[in-house]
Amino acid sequence: MKRITLVLTFFLGVLLLAGCSNSKDKAGDSDKKGEENTLRVAMATEIDSLDPFKMTAGDTETIMDQVFDGLFDVDTDGSLIPDLAESYSVSEDGKTYDFKLKKDVYFHDGKKFGAEDVLYTYDAMAGLTSKEPLSSKFAIIDKIEVVDDLNVRVHLKERQNGFIYLTLRPIVEKDYKDNGSKPIGTGPYQFVSYTPGEGLKLKKFEDYHKKDHIAHFENLEVIRITDRQTMIMALKNKDLDLADRISAEEADQLGDACTINNFPQNLVQVMGLNNDFKAFQDKNVRLALNYAIDRDEIIESAAEGKATKLFSSFSPALKEYFEDLGEYYPHDIEKAKALLKEAGYEKGLSFKLTVPSDYKYHMNTAELIQAQLQKVGVEVTIDPIEFSSWLTKVYKDRDYEATVVGFIGYLDPVQILGRYTSENEKNYINFKSKDFDAAISNAEKASTKDEEIKNIKESQKILAEEAASVFIADPDNNQALRKGLTGLNQYPIQKLNLEDVKLENE
Structure with missing residues (x-):
């Protein structure tokens, strides 16, 4: 007897994923x-x-x-819909959020969900009950009030337009300490x-x-x-x-x-360049790599033409925030060679490209990049490692020279681009730009949608102008x-x- 099975496989691992499911037999067999x-x-x-x-x-x-569930979930059109919260309101200054919680919700161990669980979760995430926040994004929280069992008030230190998207994060049961071995959610x-x-x-x-x-x-x-x-x-x-x-x-x-x-999946595939690596400290080298890499060939060969070419770290999936940069870095071997010569690498450059081996798409892309860069005198050694090791070596410790990976998108444009601010814990490429930092900060605090969009688009331009890395495509x-x-x-x-x-x- 063959067992019907559902399997979901992950191939674009990125800091990323998939879904599946089956149904009960209604005929009674x-x-x-x-x-x-x-x-x-x-x-x-x-x-x-x-x-x-x-x-x-x-x-x-x-x-x-x-x-696990969050206070809110996301619908197919990208809008937020109620989950553990029924509704919310925001003060005029954008610094106070009131959440009305759903009643009669239970954790898997039978305990009833309520405001104290939200307080416990957000206190921990914001670092209000520990030495430092578990997430830098939640550090914007100043204090949290339990109004009653089904109402919570969150006070922010300052206006942050993307805060509401943090409510997608899981709520955990108050004082439950075994989530690392036996997680309990709703x-x-x-x-x-x-x-x-x-x-x-x-x-x-x-x-x-x-x-x-x-x-x-x-x-x-x-x-x-x-x-x-x-x-x-x-x-x-x-x-x-x-x-x-x-x-x-x-x-x-x-x-x-x-x-x-x-x-389309709202993902950015990138050849991340560690800006602290000696060769990549030189902007001309980073520019040369952007001209040397043929994005069209990568899209045709690795994605069979089903991808959107990119020159910055933002997918057109969020249309109103997307800055169309046109053909910002057209494939130009001679220009790449000239830039390398100007940077002092006329006789060649070599670096190691660390790639999560679990993901065939990124490995295929790395091999194409290796061949493309040979044409301009750049020798690339591919270093395949498991994604779990990649998370530690590259993403956390930044112990690498270059990498090929994909980063998932979010509903909050600042969350997508904010990883590249100078002091961000997730700034794995060690990119530093005062202008970029200012654009992201202005977007976070913008009092109008137009102002927010203007600064988000400006930040995309800066990443492209500075050739912070080689942003490749959003593959379908x-x-x-x-x-x-x-x-x-x-x-x-x-x-x-x-x-x-x-x-x-x-």
Whole structure:
């Protein structure tokens, strides 16, 4: 008896992810019903932490969103919709937020959710109950008041337009200390077990507060799967039902065996340049690399033409904030050579390109870049490492020269671009620009939408002008679905919603 399985695979790992789901048998066939009670999801990367206070990787956060809820969630059009909060209001000066919470919400251990849980979570994130904030974004919080069991007031130190988007972050149970080993949330699935290197097991939460969105599956298994061809064959054989963020090449391999969804994903693929590395301290070298790299070839070869070319760290998915830079760095080998000569590298330059090996798309891109840069006398050594090691070595310790990776987008434009401010803990490229810092600060505090947009666009220009790194493209997402699988929605941010997906009659 073949077990029907759902698998989601992650390939663009980025600081990134995917989704899937199955349905109950309505005909009453006991064998088939048993087959359809387990939804299986495959991850190419290791879960970096079960604790929402410590999660870093976008893949991990998206999977753990099945366990946790925030005060608000995001709809398919990018708008915010109520989750644990019913509504909110903001003071005229933009510094005070009042949240009305949803009643009759329970954690997986049966305890009732309320204002004290929000206080506990935001206090910890803002560093109000510890030596330093767990997230620099929450450091804007001055104090939090519990008005009553279902009302919370948050006071900010100063106006910050993007604060409301922080309410997407998970709310944890007050004083619960075991989220690192046995996480407890209010989401549609509850924790069962986790085995490093093997996977995560969850089960349906029958008392989920969204009564019209109780999960269709009794069990959800997240399995670490790294072999891409094994995944392709399983999809063809209907042993798997869904793979998200597969490459265009893999989508072609599947042919008519699956339904393929293709859509923009609000992601920036970049060759990140460590601006503290001696060669990259010279702007002319960074400019040379931007002219030497052929973005069109990368898009055609790695994404089969399904990507949007970029010259700054911002996707056109957020249309009103996007600055169209045109052909800012046209492919020009002779200009690249001249810039390298001016920088003193006429006889050649070499550097190491550290790439998360879990992600085929980034590895393919790295190989193309290696060949392209050889044409201008630049020798690139590709250093493949697992994404878990990449997070430590590159993202946290900044112990690298260059890297190829993808960064997921957010609804808040400042959150997308703010990582490149001089003192930001996530400024992995060590970029420093007073003008850029000022533009981001002005966008955060802008009193009008027009002023905010103006500064966001200015910050994109500065990243391009300074050649902070080589921003390449926003590749489309490809989802492979078993025919008959329905209810899988797409969002303008990395999000996996497994509540409403089900397998209809094929």
